[in-house]
Amino acid sequence: MRQHPSSRITPAGPVAMDPVPCTTPTIGAIMTFDPHHVMARLAVQRTIFHSEADFQHALAWQIQCEHPDARVRLHTRPTREIRLDLLVHLDGVRIAIELKHLAAAFSGVVAGENFELLNQAAQDIARHDVIKDVVRLERLVADGLADVGWSVTLSNDHTFWRPARKVDPIDAAFRLHEGRQLSGTLGWAANAGKGTTVKRDVPHVLAGHYQCNWRDYSTVIDSSGRPRDFRYLCFAVAGVPRVPGSRLAETPVVAPAPRLTAVTARDEILEAARTLANRSADKTFSVHEIVDQLRRQGSRYAENTVRTHVVSRMCVNAPDHHATVFADLERVGAGRYRLV
């Protein structure tokens, strides 16, 4: 059995981290949040995840459990163009977190739960997208939209932490193998195909310097009895100092509209949401579950209407692009919602 990560935790935040921050991290960020500690604690609860959304949700849950006073939000939009996996407000520090779950095939039962991870393959694109996350975090910090950023990539695919076997692969600039130093302008090799580079053809420009230092996360046994390692890679994007005591920007809260006497789509969705929340251990539900529940209730509304309501009009943390919105639901993860 591999050494458990909790036994290798460093005592502090970014200063003790592997990457070289591009600027000096804030004292608050150092004192309040250590992703290695969170990952170690999470590994006790969950050694494996079904998907990236599952990982995001579990990590957010772990952060919230460890920091009850923190404001943890999934899939926020700090700007119109940027979608952020996780934003944590903790002790006056805004921590932006981007997550990646890069799965290789796995089949097995872990802690009584069956896991069937399909091979995501496309490792070249995955490497590109990890660095894209770091660039995005750098931009958020530089623009003052976050105080510190963390990129956390979890994988059971050893091709990510091992060097390439091939000489000069098309994704040489994006390789993330152990010990690799990342900095400067990173782009595809000239011989990369269009199918790979389409919508990813703009080179990434890193302001900071980062070193790839994979850490053990867990070891799980697959259906053939073979141990499979999960490791994670963490990059810190350290931030600009904030004014001590400055207030956090408050999230706009939309007052709930009075309930209509007629049965609207919103009424039916709320009824379905309450039913699903009562059945769910964590009180969350997906849009798909809402649609199914409405079908069972005999709803007359089209699926698209229901989806629009759930993801937009009734969702308190969705962009306000409708004249009337309601603070009925809150998005807590990729495709997951709960009643406010």
Place this chain on the structure above:
DNA sequence: GGACATGGGGAGTGCGCTGT
């Protein structure tokens, strides 16, 4: 104001080719 349609983007998947 409520309901619906549609397009974009990202996550995820499958498969052929190449190298060991």
Place this chain on the structure above:
DNA sequence: ACAGCGCACTCCCCATGTCC
């Protein structure tokens, strides 16, 4: 034979425009 690499594609979620 198997692992790694490269590529293309589908599906789903979400944002947004428009009609009733």
